[in-house]
Amino acid sequence: AQKVTQAQTEISVVEKEDVTLDCVYETRDTTYYLFWYKQPPSGELVFLIRRNSFDEQNEISGRYSWNFQKSTSSFNFTITASQVVDSAVYFCALSLNTGGFKTIFGAGTRLFVKA
Amino acid sequence: SQTIHQWPATLVQPVGSPLSLECTVEGTSNPNLYWYRQAAGRGLQLLFYSVGIGQISSEVPQNLSASRPQDRQFILSSKKLLLSDSGFYLCASRKDRPYGYTFGSGTRLTVV
Numbered sequence: 001a002q003k004v005t006q007a008q009t010e011i012s013v014v015e016k017e018d019v020t021l022d023c024v025y026e027t028r029d030t031t032y033y034l035f036w037y038k039q040p041p042s043g044e045l046v047f048l049i050r051r052n053s054f055d056e057q058n059e060i061s062g063r064y065s066w067n068f069q070k071s072t073s074s075f076n077f078t079i080t081a082s083q084v085v086d087s088a089v090y091f092c093a094l095s096l097n098t099g100g101f102k103t104i105f106g107a108g109t110r111l112f113v114k115a
Numbered sequence: 116s117q118t119i120h121q122w123p124a125t126l127v128q129p130v131g132s133p134l135s136l137e138c139t140v141e142g143t144s145n146p147n148l149y150w151y152r153q154a155a156g157r158g159l160q161l162l163f164y165s166v167g168i169g170q171i172s173s174e175v176p177q178n179l180s181a182s183r184p185q186d187r188q189f190i191l192s193s194k195k196l197l198l199s200d201s202g203f204y205l206c207a208s209r210k211d212r213p214y215g216y217t218f219g220s221g222t223r224l225t226v227v
Contacts, residue, residue: 035215043203043223045159047215091158100147100164100172101209103216107158 002027004094006106013082014114021077021109023092029053034068034075035093035103045091051075082113117142121206121219128226134179134193136222138206141187146208148189149216150181153203165189201226 003026013019025034036048049059051068059066063080079086089110095103118141128134140146147166151159161174163181171181178197182190189206203223207216 037215042220044220045205045216045218047217050215100166102149102161102164102174104161105151105159
């Protein structure tokens with residue numbers, strides 16, 4: 001069975017601090033896809049990044065970076081120099097290449113960035 | 116790019132009443148469609164998904180049903196709502212490649 005674990009329920013930081021959101025996944029499939037989504041207070045989820053199981057390159061996009069490590073089944077997300085607008089719930093998710101490409105989400109991590 | 120329309124945004128319904136939530140997709144054809152529910156302060160639970168017209172897969176046994184009468188229309192229904200049906204319902208769309216989902220703005224349902 002597939003599973004995504006986000007052990008951090010809530011994180012609170014002060015603006016300009018760096019913060020890392022942890023994600024650990026479980027699957028027996030060799031082909032899979034990992035995602036991060038952001039859910040601001042408005043409620044609509046916004047896609048941030050996708051990574052496939054064959055590409056372990058880390059990625060950086062502005063203040064966001066992602067560290068994918070198959071050896072530890074982790075896909076962690078770091079926000080550098082956090083801003084108040086980063087306050088949201090962040091979801092890590094796992095999708096397989098079968099079964100309608102349905103996606104399993106972690107429980108989410110609520111990030112509070114204080115000014 | 117895809118756009119998903121969901122309505123209503125907020126709904127308060129009494130226990131035992133019926134439910135119909137509609138989701139329509141623009142900007143794509145033959146997408147995979149999904150209904151998720153998010154209970155207060157919790158993660159997203161996949162309820163149903165559809166890979167084509169009339170094709171519905173249910174992920175959890177429950178009081179709800181789904182239908183896909185048209186390519187870009189996905190409906191979530193219930194004949195009699197329970198208190199436990201309260202939550203935030205999100206419709207999502209994806210083409211048959213494993214790209215990220217596009218989500219609708221959601222419906223916040225409160226059953227009283």
